[in-house]
Amino acid sequence: MRSPELACSRKAFLMGVTALIVFAAAALCGTGAYAAGDAEDAGTYGDAQARKDLEKKIIETLKGAGAREEKEMACRKLWVIGTADAVPALAALLPDKDLSHMARYALEGMPCPAAGKALRDAVAVTTGMLKVGVINTLGVRQDAGAVSVVAPLAKDADPEIAAAAMYALGRIGTLEAAKALAGARSAAPKELKALAADSSLRAAASLARNGNADEAAKIYQDLSAAAWPPHVRTAAFLGLVAAKPAEAMPQVMAALAGSDVALRNQAAQIVADMPGAQATKTFADGLAKLPPEGQKALLRALAMRKDPAARPAILAAAKSSDKGIVAAAVAALGTTGSAADVPALAGFAASADADVAKAAVASLTALPGDTVGDAIVAAIAGAPAPAKAQLLLALGARGDVKCVPAVVACVTDADAKVREASLRALAGLGGKGEAAAVVKALKAAKEPSERTAAEEALLAISSRVKADALPAVLAGSEGADAASRGVLMRALGRIGGEKALAAVLAATKAPEDAVQDDAVRVLSDWPDAAAAPHLLALAKTSAKTSHQVLGVRGYVRLAGLEPSDDAKAKMLSEALDLAKRPEEKRLVVSAWGDVFTVQALEVAARFLDDPQVAGEAATAAVAIGDKVAGKAKAEVAAAMRRIIDTTKNDRLKRDAQKVLAKTK
Numbered sequence: 001m002r003s004p005e006l007a008c009s010r011k012a013f014l015m016g017v018t019a020l021i022v023f024a025a026a027a028l029c030g031t032g033a034y035a036a037g038d039a040e041d042a043g044t045y046g047d048a049q050a051r052k053d054l055e056k057k058i059i060e061t062l063k064g065a066g067a068r069e070e071k072e073m074a075c076r077k078l079w080v081i082g083t084a085d086a087v088p089a090l091a092a093l094l095p096d097k098d099l100s101h102m103a104r105y106a107l108e109g110m111p112c113p114a115a116g117k118a119l120r121d122a123v124a125v126t127t128g129m130l131k132v133g134v135i136n137t138l139g140v141r142q143d144a145g146a147v148s149v150v151a152p153l154a155k156d157a158d159p160e161i162a163a164a165a166m167y168a169l170g171r172i173g174t175l176e177a178a179k180a181l182a183g184a185r186s187a188a189p190k191e192l193k194a195l196a197a198d199s200s201l202r203a204a205a206s207l208a209r210n211g212n213a214d215e216a217a218k219i220y221q222d223l224s225a226a227a228w229p230p231h232v233r234t235a236a237f238l239g240l241v242a243a244k245p246a247e248a249m250p251q252v253m254a255a256l257a258g259s260d261v262a263l264r265n266q267a268a269q270i271v272a273d274m275p276g277a278q279a280t281k282t283f284a285d286g287l288a289k290l291p292p293e294g295q296k297a298l299l300r301a302l303a304m305r306k307d308p309a310a311r312p313a314i315l316a317a318a319k320s321s322d323k324g325i326v327a328a329a330v331a332a333l334g335t336t337g338s339a340a341d342v343p344a345l346a347g348f349a350a351s352a353d354a355d356v357a358k359a360a361v362a363s364l365t366a367l368p369g370d371t372v373g374d375a376i377v378a379a380i381a382g383a384p385a386p387a388k389a390q391l392l393l394a395l396g397a398r399g400d401v402k403c404v405p406a407v408v409a410c411v412t413d414a415d416a417k418v419r420e421a422s423l424r425a426l427a428g429l430g431g432k433g434e435a436a437a438v439v440k441a442l443k444a445a446k447e448p449s450e451r452t453a454a455e456e457a458l459l460a461i462s463s464r465v466k467a468d469a470l471p472a473v474l475a476g477s478e479g480a481d482a483a484s485r486g487v488l489m490r491a492l493g494r495i496g497g498e499k500a501l502a503a504v505l506a507a508t509k510a511p512e513d514a515v516q517d518d519a520v521r522v523l524s525d526w527p528d529a530a531a532a533p534h535l536l537a538l539a540k541t542s543a544k545t546s547h548q549v550l551g552v553r554g555y556v557r558l559a560g561l562e563p564s565d566d567a568k569a570k571m572l573s574e575a576l577d578l579a580k581r582p583e584e585k586r587l588v589v590s591a592w593g594d595v596f597t598v599q600a601l602e603v604a605a606r607f608l609d610d611p612q613v614a615g616e617a618a619t620a621a622v623a624i625g626d627k628v629a630g631k632a633k634a635e636v637a638a639a640m641r642r643i644i645d646t647t648k649n650d651r652l653k654r655d656a657q658k659v660l661a662k663t664k
Contacts, residue, residue, distance in 0.1 A: 055081055062089040068098055075102035084112040091118035100130045104137045116143045123149050132164040139168025147172060151180035154196075155187055162188075163195055170199025173206025175215055182219070197223055197232045201239060208243040216243045230262040237263050241270055249279070253286050256294040264297050271301035280305055284313035295320075296328045303332035311336045318344070327355040334363030341367070342375035346383055349390035357390065364394035373400035380406060388413075389421035396425025404429050411441045416450055423453035427460040432468035435461050439476035443484050455487045462494035470495050474503060485510075486518035493522040501530055508538075520547045524554030532558045532571070539578045552584045556591050568595045576603070582612040589613045593620030596627035598635055605639045608646065615652075618643045622655045629662040637663040 054077075061074040071093070078086045087110070093103035104122075107115045120143070122134045135153065138146040146168070153165035166184055169177040181200045188196040204219035220243060223236035237255060241248040248270070255267035271283050280302070287298055299317060302310040314336055318329035330348045333341050345367075348360035364376060373395065380391050392410055395403050407429060410422035423441060426434055438461060442454035462469045473491045480488060489507055492500040504526075507519035520538065523531055531554065538551030552575055559571035572591055579585045589607050592600045593616075601624045607617035621643060625636040640660040647653050 051081055052085075055083060055086060059086050059089045062086075062093065071099055072102050075099065075106045079106040079109060082106055082110055084110070084114040086110075087112065087114040087118050090115075091122065094118070094122040094134060095125050095130065097130065100126070101133055104133055108137050108140055116141060116145060119143070120146050120149050123153075128158075129160065132160050135161065135164040135168050139164075139171035142172050144172055144174045144176070147174060147176045147180060151177070151184075154180060154184035159189070159192060163192055166192065166195050166199045170202035173203045173210075175207065175212060178203040178207060178215065178219060182222070185222075194229070194232070197228060201232070201235050204236075204239055204243070208239070213243040226260075230260070233260065234262050234266050237266055238270075248274070249282050253283070253290070256298055257290050258294075264294060268297040268301040271298060272304035277307065277309055280307040280309045284310040287313045287317060292322050292325055295322075295325050299325070299328035299332045303328075303335050306335040308336050308338070311338075311341075315341075315344070318348070323353050323356060327353070327359045330356055330363055331359040332363075334359075334366035335368075337363065337367055339367065339369050339371045339375040342372065342379050346376075346379040346387045346391055349394070350384060350387035361390050361394050361397075364391065365397040373398060373403045377403050377406040380410070385413075385415040385418050388415070389417045392418065392421040392425045396428045399428060401429055401431075404431075404434065408434055408437050411437050416447050419445075420447070420450045420453045423450070423457045427453075427457040430457055430461045430464075432461075432465045435465070435469040435472035436475070439472050439488070442487055443476065443480050451483070451487075455490075458487060458491050459494055462491040466495050467497055467499075470497070470500060474499075477503070482512050482514040482518075485515050489515075489518050489522045493525060493527070496527045498530070501526065501534075505534060517546070520550050524550040524557075526554065526558075529558050529561060536574060536578075539575070548578075549581065549584060552578055553587060556587055560591060560594060565595050565597050565600070569597065569599055573603075585610075586613050586616045589620055590616045593623040596624055598628055598632045600624050601628060601632065601635055601639060605635075605642070608639070608642055614646075615649070618647055618649075618652055618656075622652065622659055625656075625659040626662070629659055633663040636660075 058074045058077050058081075062071055062078075075090065075093075078090065082090070087107065090103045090107050093099040096103070104119065107119055116138075119134055119138050119141070123131060123138075123146075126134055135150055138150060150165045150168050150172075153161050154169060156162045156165065162184075166181065166188075169181050169184075178200070181196065181203055185193075185196040185200055200219055200223060204216040204223075207213070207219070208216035217240055220236045220240035224233050224240065226233075228236070237251070241251060244251075252267045252270050252274075255263040256271075258264060271279075283298060284302065287295055287302075290298060295317060299314065302314060310332070314329050314332045317325055318333070320326050320329070326348075330345065333345060337345070342364065345360045345364050348356050349364065351357045351360065364372075376391050376395055376398075380388050383391060388410070392407060395407060404426075407422050407425045410418050411426070413419050413422065419441065423438065426438060430438060435458070438454055438457045442451065442458060445451035445454050458469075458473075462473065469491065473488050473495065476488055477485055485507070489504055492504050504519050504522050507515055508523065510516055510519065523534060523538070526535075535551045535554040535558065539548050539555060540551075542548050542551060555571060556575050559568050559575065562568045562571065568591075572588055572595065575591075576585075576588045579588050585607075589604065592603050601621060604617045604621040604624060607613045608621065610617065621639045625639055629636045637660055640656045640663070643656040644653055644660070647656070
């Protein structure tokens with residue numbers, strides 16, 4: 001819903017902003033008349049007589065023939081210190097096209113009745129945008145006495161004035177103002193309907209806050225009619241519930257039963273938020289009486305309440321012939337059910353309806369209670385294959401490690417989908433004791449999806465338990481086909497350590513090309529520096545170009561892990577000599593950008609004229625130069641000038657210029 005401020009006249013808003021800018025400029029000004037005025041004001045602080053004398057002096061300025069700037073400053077000062085004595089002088093300026101806005105802002109914050117009367121009187125003697133401004137100020141003051149003056153203007157032929165009047169009446173928010181708005185609402189032209197509704201909602205909220213809930217409810221009822229836009233009806237519905245909470249439940253149920261989607265969704269949110277066990281019972285008792293869309297909305301809301309008292313009604317809804325209601329009910333059991341609902345949810349998990357099955361697995365995963373895992377294990381024993389697979393997935397998602405034996409038992413199930421589901425569960429649950437079973441399942445897998453599930457489980461377990469998984473992985477290599485050996489080597493890469501590295505190095509010399517390739521890929525991604533000499537040897541001596549490339553890339557990656565610049569530089573120098581293709585040269589030159597030494601800058605500068613790697617060299621040189629500019633000004637300046645003169649990359653040129661400036 002638009003805020004009333006934005007709903008006001010755009011012109012009035014902009015004119016008000018102009019006046020505020022004048023205030024801000026005056027407040028921020030540190031010299032001249034404004035600064036002198038501030039000092040004068042500060043000098044009277046705490047001295048009532050001095051402040052009164054200052055006010056008198058300012059009033060005389062307003063009455064005099066001074067410049068506009070002086071009078072604007074005077075209004076500003078009266079905004080701070082003005083009393084009823086200043087009202088006549090300010091009131092005289094309200095019809096002035098140049099000073100009206102400053103005068104009314106000065107009057108706006110004055111609590112004295114005289115200020116309100118002056119503004120009310122000014123409505124009759126101003127026109128156009130000046131009148132709009134005065135009306136807006138009366139609204140900001142929430143001047144109840146202004147209703148009789150402003151109310152007729154809510155139907156004014158000038159839409160700017162009518163808009164300002166409606167806004168002001170909404171801000172005033174008395175019963176009289178609300179009644180005036182009711183008449184304006186019905187007669188408002190199309191372009192002002194939304195503003196009339198917004199203002200009426202504001203007035204109704206004011207009435208409710210001040211103890212007049214009955215009258216507020218009447219406004220909300222009127223604005224709930226189908227003729228109003230959805231956002232108005234939604235706001236009115238919320239207001240109605242807040243104003244008459246004792247009557248809220250029937251109203252909410254009526255909205256849930258209705259065809260208005262926005263109201264139905266808002267009603268569901270109210271159900272979710274309304275406190276108390278009695279509210280749960282009332283709403284649950286009414287569930288079956290609602291049409292399908294209302295039932296689905298209410299089921300979602302009951303799920304958010306997480307109150308088991310709604311469970312009987314939800315179980316009944318789960319027997320509906322409407323699959324949408326069934327899915328919503330099954331989903332709601334996840335927060336309202338218990339271990340006793342596992343068998344029913346297991347049945348729903350095997351549903352041919354994808355939404356129902358998905359909701360069942362989600363509920364099995366979310367069900368609260370320490371015994372739910374045991375109940376799922378018990379249900380697995382007698383479940384058909386589709387349900388068994390879903391139950392296994394739920395166990396994995398729950399992370400209940402005490403159920404691991406039941407999951408492992410299904411790794412050898414006759415049904416491929418059950419085996420796959422058990423492996424996916426073990427990816428989250430498995431540990432040292434399950435590694436051997438997963439390796440065996442990997443080697444025995446018949447379907448691609450089953451092999452993928454076994455691989456993911458083995459890699460997850462290896463990452464978790466590290467060396468504890470090593471015996472099972474090494475033993476599994478015996479009799480494994482090439483594809484399985486590739487997976488086992490990837491697991492060794494997750495495990496790391498001397499023994500795992502030795503096994504991978506041995507595999508790089510295996511007779512099968514596929515095994516060699518897998519081993520080299522794992523070696524190139526090894527987690528620590530122990531692989532560095534072996535990668536360097538690959539890069540130097542391998543007969544396969546692909547292995548040379550992986551050797552260089554892995555060696556450069558490990559260079560980046562070295563803590564000292566000297567160690568990095570040594571490794572990168574070796575890699576640079578071995579890089580044969582442009583791709584590897586770019587990789588190595590880029591890596592020099594993380595070595596912050598003069599030597600590194602020299603290396604990068606050497607490649608600035610090489611079209612194959614010039615971009616990477618320039619980027620590296622700028623990064624290095626930024627760090628070493630203080631100790632190698634001449635070298636850095638020379639490199640940056642070359643980059644500035646040759647690069648076509650504007651961002652890189654700007655960065656080089658910044659580094660160059662550090663050498664001055």
